[in-house]
Amino acid sequence: MTSSSRIAVDAMGGDEGLAVMLAGVARARRQYNDAKFLLVGDEEAIRGGLKNHPGLSAASEVVHAAEVVRSDEKPSQALRRARTTSMGIAVDLVKRGEAAAAVSSGNTGALMAMAKLSLRTMPGIxxxxxxxxxxxxxxxxxxxxxxxxxxxxxxxxxxxxxxxxxxxxxxxxxxxxxxxxxxxxxxxxxxxxxxxxxxxxxxxxxxxxxxxxxxxxxxxxxxxxxxxxxxxxxxxxxxxxxxxxxxxxxxxxxxxxxxxxxxxxxxxxxxxxxxxxxxxxxxxxxxxxxxVFLGLNGLVVKSHGGANELGVATAIGVAAKMVRDDLTRRISDNLRNFEAEAA
Missing domain, CATH: 3.40.718.10 (Isopropylmalate Dehydrogenase)
Incomplete structure (x- = not known):
């Protein structure tokens, strides 16, 4: 499993819980059969849930996270716990190059804050x-x-x-x-x-x-x-x-x-x-x-907190397409061309 094809999923984020997140990832796996996943969250709970999705287990690795960002948590508070939460670890996997994109259904403000701090904006953005x-x-x-x-x-x-x-x-x-x-x-x-x-x-x-x-x-x-x-x-x-x-x-x-x-x-x-x-x-x-959070040195997708299985799969599909088409490079090239023309 190479980092260029892996998508880190905050398995604990979202209003509908782990079962819906795993069902959505499994559905996305059937649609994008070359995609691989890093499932971030409570390892014991995730492995238990994977028993209902045997086809997903072979395409996934589990990354343990001891904590979860609450839906009502202030971004400043969530940032202080980024290293131990499923959301923060998923974003950090992108920063470290171990995943090509991260997907979370969790707190939007916290996800934006973590993504900006960890990945930083692209040159020229x-x-x-x-x-x-x-x-x-x-x-x-x-x-x-x-x-x-x-x-x-x-x-x-x-x-x-x-x-x-x-x-x-x-x-x-x-x-x-x-x-x-x-x-x-x-x-x-x-x-x-x-x-x-x-x-x-x-x-x-x-x-x-x-x-x-x-x-x-x-x-x-x-x-x-x-x-x-x-x-x-x-x-x-x-x-x-x-x-x-x-x-x-x-x-x-x-x-x-x-x-x-x-x-x-x-x-x-x-x-x-x-x-x-x-x-x-x-x-x-x-x-x-x-x-999608555009303009960062890495790909991060925000799923609706109340997304069902289809919604989670759709968000993962967005991430898969961005990885396939190297969206970050495209943005960088276009911006460089614009600035050269404006000079």
Whole structure:
């Protein structure tokens, strides 16, 4: 088992417990049969759980961790225990080169703090960004960043996010020249605060980057399939993400209520069931799980805390694709080309 193919999994992180984490890893193993895993956590508990997944045991090693980061723990507190927690050890395995990526469903703030301190940012990157794939009416999903790692961002941050987001889209979505837009309060060139307008000017001038800059996009157009990458500060991005997730749940609950309102509605549900199941799959966050900390000297993926088996497998799949396509190198090369062009 070589470090270039191994993914370190925080087996103790997440709301659903060890059983769901192991089931998700086993599912990912069936989908990505060349992947290998370092399962980090309580060794006795993990080995007991592996008895239910004999196919996973041969592709895994267990790394013992005595402690777990709590979901309500402050990042500063978690940092002090990084060397003994399953989350901290998983990230450290990436730093030491023993794993190509780390995946955790644990505390987001703690994971970000540990990843930044342990892996540091790449040369030329001021701040890492949290990026995720969101459902879209286009032919592929949508990459959006930053989703909460940086509440305030300047022009340089936004430009770097655009470069990183485009590199991620080429890897995750297999796009040659992703369409990139800045989230703004309007599409007119003079709209928005100064940092957004300046970032737009720099991206328009960067003609040799493997991306297509499409200017601005408003929040109501995010899922229309008009662009492939949406860039914003973490404050706006997190609000947009939570609003989209809440709207999806609202629509799903409305449909349930409508279909249960009468006998005729229940009959209508049976007739339209294939369409409603397709809608449910599109709105299910487990099908789009796996946010990535871009801009670090190593790959770290954050899974939803409440992810089920499918969601865990999806997040691991994101990590596997990034490892396969050497995302860190792609980002570094793109940023170097941008800076050379801007000089």
């Amino acid at each position: 001021d701040r890492p960004a949290l990026a995720a794939l969101l459902p879209s009416l286009g032919e592929t999903d949508l990459v959006m960043l930053d989703l909460g790692a940086n509440a305030e961002c300047d022009t340089r941050n936004l430009v770097q996010f655009a470069v990183m987001g485009a590199a991620y889209a080429r890897t995750a979505l297999e796009l040659e020249s992703p369409r990139v837009a800045l989230l703004n309060i309007g599409t007119e060139e003079q709209k928005g605060i100064e940092s957004i307008r300046d970032a737009a000017a720099q991206l328009r001038a960067a003609t040799h980057l493997p991306l297509t800059f499409n200017g601005y996009i408003e929040g109501d157009r995010l899922s229309r399939g008009e662009v492939d990458v949406v860039v914003c500060d973490g404050f706006s991005g997190n609000i947009a993400l939570k609003t989209a997730e809440g709207t999806a749940r609202f629509v799903a609950d409305l449909l349930k209520r409508a279909f249960r309102s009468s006998v005729r509605s229940k009959v209508g549900f049976l007739i339209s069931r294939p369409a409603t199941e397709l809608l449910r799959d599109q709105l299910d966050p487990n099908n789009h799980n796996g946010a």
